[in-house]
Amino acid sequence: MPDIVVRENVELPSLPSTVLPALTELTTSLGIPRNVLASDEEIEYAWRDLPRELREIPADLRGELVARMCVAVSSGLFDGAMNYIWNAAILHLRQKIRNFGLAVVAQIRQGGFEEKNLLELQDSRLLELCLKLNIIDEDGYFFLDQCRDVRNNFSAAHPTMGTVNDREFTTFLNRCVRYALADSSSPRGVEISSFISAVKGARFNEHQCQVWTQRLNDTHDAQRQLLVSMAHGIYCDAATSEPARLNALDICLGLKDTLTNSIKSELINSHTEYVAKGQEDKHTASLQFFEKLGYLGLLNESEQHAVFSKATTRLWHVHNGTNNFYNEPPFAERLLELTQQGAIPETMQEVLVHVVACCAVGNGYGVSNAAVPYYNRIIEAFSPREIATLVRLAMNRNSDLGRRLSYSPAARSRLKQALELFDPSSIPSGVKTDYDTLTR
Template sequence: METLILPSRFENIEKVDSLSKDWDLVKLAIRPDCRDEKSIEKAQKAIEVGLNDAAINYIWNLAIYDLYRKIISYGIEYFSSAINWEGKKLNTIEDLREVKDYQIISGTFSLGIIPHEAHFFLEQCREIRNNFSTAHFPMGELDKIETFNFIKNCIKYVLTYDLPAPGLQIKELIENLSSEKLEKGEEICAIIENQSSKIHGPILHNLFSNYIKPDCNAILKYNVKLIAPSLWNIVSEDVKSSIAVKFASLREVKGKDGANEALSFLKLVNGVSYIPESYKEVIFKKHAQFLIDAHYEWNNFYNEPNFAKELDALGYEIPIASLNTYLKAVLLSYLGNCYGVSKDAQEYNEKMLLNLTQTGIRGLFRLIDQNVDIVRILSSPGPVNRIKSLMDLIKEKTMLPEQQKIFDFITKSSSRDIQKYFEEKYWKLAKL
């Protein structure tokens, strides 16, 4: 694993023996422009009177707000695309309050705003905050060491870092592509490809959105036609699927013209195969996302069953464009988290898993082997035991050799060996 490069100010945190006595050192580890935030003062007072659950909530809220600032600095248009945001358009820092914390963490990680190590520990902090802070009725009390580690991680992975430099500005890119026809697309494609892979998807999303507008600049449209096929080849399957889903949404919401332009774009990039049958993917993906959102909420064990039931009621002919989201939702709910699993949701999860086709089984193993969120969960003992149960559930399914290899490893290895395997795999995936 690569060594995390921290600002020199963070060294102050290593000198802290007591949060209540050495709070000035804690503040010195934080970026200067954040040190006077009221949340820091409130956290100090909470610690002095033993209210650790309140202290971590103040620090968490400040860390999340600082991630908002970093998103604005980097480019909020990238963030919207990175999380496939379907709500009200995100323009300002206030708009980001509508975004869930897990999406803030996921989006900033996807864009490279926070490092791979931060993704793991901030997710851990989010779960602690949801279950042990004053934000919700706590599961228990936090001791001094746990409180210190929580605060240290929020500072280490967010509050000590400066705001990021702006990414390749989409606004400027669109303006340049609208001003003059390109003779060849190779040069601009090379510039985009040499950017972080984290922003390839947001750039293509934005070009697609401009392309389908009824008043799209003719020069821009010409240039998009020139470069879009190359960009399509470098983005992920999730990006391709999400653009196909927007085609269906346009058909239902904005009418034939928008849908026709979207279809034109998909033909241009050889992406017609991603168009869903009868637009079912919109429904499947929406219900699957509901289950994913429920899973990440603090009271997920209570909320998941109803969403799992609704997803199961849609049947088992899953459109290919929705399959990844569908499988991720079912797998997250089935595996649970380090605190347990939603037992009442398992009846529906098991039915959905038992009815997977060969394509579904391939996608399931791909998530287990390659999805950073699933792999992270499988670095905890409880989910590891449940992945063994999952293998028993699908043991009669037809598997390809590489899938059989994963199956054999999970069924024949000890829980500790499986956990260690996924711990190591997580760090490898997080750095990609």
């Protein structure tokens, strides 16, 4: 659960009655018009709006520059106030980059990046880097870049093109606060070399897995995408040890619920690249990766067909082999896991229904009792089309299922129990008569 940030109201003192008259006296004594400074009304409105913005700044960030900004506002020096709050925002963004990790930034930029480089970075480049690191989002980048332009042309930092009034200053302040200063948290980068070293090391214990999963959760989307793709590549590499493959898979399983569509798309691209390059060993491993993550539905139907076909064929061979009652459960469980990931490919529906139904009713010696719960869960999730296929196979005396039902009252009883798992509203009208016959 994220921490709840409590904002404290900021109580500013009323403007002393001497401040505004003093501004008039000052301009008069210098022999310049009063309107070269903000008017009394503008100062009063800007001062009135300050507490609303200041309360959004965490207390530890209301430092010297924020205090100077307030003093500048009280004197009508909005150009100076803009410069102070902009500098506060820039300093905070720099600190967020330090928190992210200068070494990690260097890895991402594929070039050296030290404290000196950070300090020398122009504001425009700093904003671009913050966007890349996900320290600010696209909205924040857009509005802060506008503020940068306003600051360069209308603040005391440079000779100005004109002046800003209280409303323009308050808008500037709001954007600096909202997109830079209001959030004191910042993502922490992951050192890529350390990540690879850890994954390729000894088998993770539960605590290690949690730590690395959290680190990937805490970093920004772009780096998370890079690291998940690396984990996928490690898993699919034939030269990778089994502990490393399991480490890579565990991290991805820990992130499964937070993976964005962009990350999933990158995984699919890597998977299809294995196919295009004819890398069968990596392609096979990638299929297993998608299956373990429950992402088979992301693959095209031909690849889904291949996975379902292999699992169904293996179950059928085990069912027809020796010690089938003992050997069937793990193969039945795997097929159940596949069917729970999405719809059964249309090209596999009849074969899968046939195999599961035959296994569920058993052979002349009985049924694998430990596997029956898996068969029942597969059957009760059948679509109306798959229900119709099951009924037609059961009524066809020339099918394996039909022959078993003809010779064995126990098989007919088991089929009746399986058919009663269906909701009556799911029975297609075209097979309703035969369904009623089978369930009598």
